[in-house]
Amino acid sequence: MTVELTVTVNGELNSTVVDGRKTLADFLRQELGLTGTHLGCEHGVCGSCTVLVDGASARSCLMLAAQANGTEITTIEGLAVDGELNDLQQAMRDSHGFQCGFCTPGFMMTATELLRENPHPSEAEVREAISGNICRCTGYQSIVKGIMRAAELIHE
Ligand code: FES
Numbered sequence: 001m002t003v004e005l006t007v008t009v010n011g012e013l014n015s016t017v018v019d020g021r022k023t024l025a026d027f028l029r030q031e032l033g034l035t036g037t038h039l040g041c042e043h044g045v046c047g048s049c050t051v052l053v054d055g056a057s058a059r060s061c062l063m064l065a066a067q068a069n070g071t072e073i074t075t076i077e078g079l080a081v082d083g084e085l086n087d088l089q090q091a092m093r094d095s096h097g098f099q100c101g102f103c104t105p106g107f108m109m110t111a112t113e114l115l116r117e118n119p120h121p122s123e124a125e126v127r128e129a130i131s132g133n134i135c136r137c138t139g140y141q142s143i144v145k146g147i148m149r150a151a152e153l154i155h156e
Pocket residue numbers: 038039040041042043044045046047048049050059060061062
């Protein structure tokens with residue numbers, strides 16, 4: 001069964017027809033070519049597929065594309081401003097907040113939501129916010145550092 005889908009992704013309106021069983025992650029990656037949204041576990045555990053749906057973080061592996069009808073979605077590709085890294089991306093880079101980078105888009109989207117809702121998070125609040133994202137490489141210290149640094153940059 002196919003369904004009509006109208007969704008705004010990174011500011012661009014898309015109207016299309018999708019398989020009713022297609023996940024949002026597969027739609028973003030396969031139909032829109034937004035492969036920055038990564039698929040790790042594909043069952044809601046690792047957080048690497050996290051995107052923002054109407055500003056709220058969501059696991060795109062657990063959501064059907066059809067459920068995104070009428071929403072505004074932001075993916076990792078939507079964070080840069082005029083082709084330049086935004087404060088969070090710059091801070092993560094400066095803090096070596098990633099190694100292989102597989103988990104990074106998910107952490108970035110989770111952190112984007114956190115910093116919007118809480119622009120001055122404590123370290124404990126950062127750790128709580130990212131507790132649903134798994135990284136196999138960094139030991140988390142550099143990711144926490146990067147997000148804390150991003151909070152500083154936003155206010156400079
Ligand atoms: Fe979606 Fe792991 S791929 S939570």
